[in-house]
Amino acid sequence: MKKLLILIMVIHLWLPNALFAKQELDPKDDLYLQLTKELRCTVCQNQTLYDSSASFAIDLKTLIREKIDSGENETEIKNFLVSRYGDFILYRPEFKVATSLLWGGPLLLIILGIFGVLRTFRIDPSLET
Amino acid sequence: MKKLSSILPLALVLALLFFFSKGLTLDPKALNSPLVNKKAPSFSITTLDKPEILVNEQIFLDRVTVLKAWSSGCWACQQEHDFLSQTAKKLPELQWLGLNYKDERLEAKNWLKAWGDPYQYHLYDLQGRMGLDYGVYGTPETFIIDKKGWLRYKAVGAITEEKWRQEIEPLIIDLMEETP
Numbered sequence: 511m512k513k514l515l516i517l518i519m520v521i522h523l524w525l526p527n528a529l530f531a532k533q534e535l536d537p538k539d540d541l542y543l544q545l546t547k548e549l550r551c552t553v554c555q556n557q558t559l560y561d562s563s564a565s566f567a568i569d570l571k572t573l574i575r576e577k578i579d580s581g582e583n584e585t586e587i588k589n590f591l592v593s594r595y596g597d598f599i600l601y602r603p604e605f606k607v608a609t610s611l612l613w614g615g616p617l618l619l620i621i622l623g624i625f626g627v628l629r630t631f632r633i634d635p636s637l638e639t
Numbered sequence: 640m641k642k643l644s645s646i647l648p649l650a651l652v653l654a655l656l657f658f659f660s661k662g663l664t665l666d667p668k669a670l671n672s673p674l675v676n677k678k679a680p681s682f683s684i685t686t687l688d689k690p691e692i693l694v695n696e697q698i699f700l701d702r703v704t705v706l707k708a709w710s711s712g713c714w715a716c717q718q719e720h721d722f723l724s725q726t727a728k729k730l731p732e733l734q735w736l737g738l739n740y741k742d743e744r745l746e747a748k749n750w751l752k753a754w755g756d757p758y759q760y761h762l763y764d765l766q767g768r769m770g771l772d773y774g775v776y777g778t779p780e781t782f783i784i785d786k787k788g789w790l791r792y793k794a795v796g797a798i799t800e801e802k803w804r805q806e807i808e809p810l811i812i813d814l815m816e817e818t819p
Contacts, residue, residue: 594680
């Protein structure tokens with residue numbers, strides 16, 4: 511009985527997945543979703559264009575839709591927006607000199623931290639037998 | 640080596656304090672425009688008064704232009720309007736252009752009637768298309784364009800007297816002396 515109950519519960523966990531199975535997307539819609547989820551709404555700075563319904567975000571989304579329809583690819587659209595609004599509009603800015611501290615900073619801090627920990631907890635060789 | 644490790648914590652704290660104090664004076668809403676020191680993007684657009692006439696980026700040539708993106712629903716635009724109007728009267732040798740951003744024609748005209756119109760004319764950007772090309776994301780925004788038609792400065796937010804004195808006036812004096 512208990513096993514049956516567990517089985518029923520497991521099946522119920524799986525059911526919603528089947529209900530909300532991903533529909534096949536047009537590659538154009540796919541690109542649109544991907545882009546709008548990676549671009550920042552510069553008016554509402556902690557939202558993506560996808561999340562935002564600010565009139566500025568709607569304008570940009572219309573523009574992106576038009577550019578996709580006219581056959582521009584991901585890089586072309588991103589380059590256009592960066593040339594107008596700067597790297598800040600990308601949630602994942604490209605790696606270049608200006609963004610190197612942004613990308614490399616955390617790694618640098620970790621390395622410094624490891625170095626610091628090793629130094630602090632180093633066993634004094636004179637105490638070793 | 641002993642000496643270095645004893646001043647290291649102090650140095651780190653000072654470095655942090657430097658970044659924090661810098662952060663206090665920065666406005667996270669004001670983004671540096673990548674368009675500064677590039678050629679002004681091309682456009683073709685009607686004016687507020689004359690829907691039948693198209694103007695393009697040629698209007699920037701041979702004079703220094705102040706291009707002001709504004710809209711009637713924008714509180715900060717009203718805030719800076721008095722100061723800008725006075726400045727425009729003092730400096731008629733500049734070309735003062737408005738870029739009316741996503742307004743109804745009538746509302747924009749009424750706004751100008753109510754608050755005064757120091758501009759030579761206004762470009763009328765109903766869809767915000769020219770705005771997108773110029774990296775406008777909120778009004779007011781101010782562009783300074785040189786005699787060759789290059790963008791040389793952009794400010795986001797209301798222009799105060801202080802900002803004008805410190806940032807814009809010296810630039811304009813330089814730009815006036817350039818030959819087109």
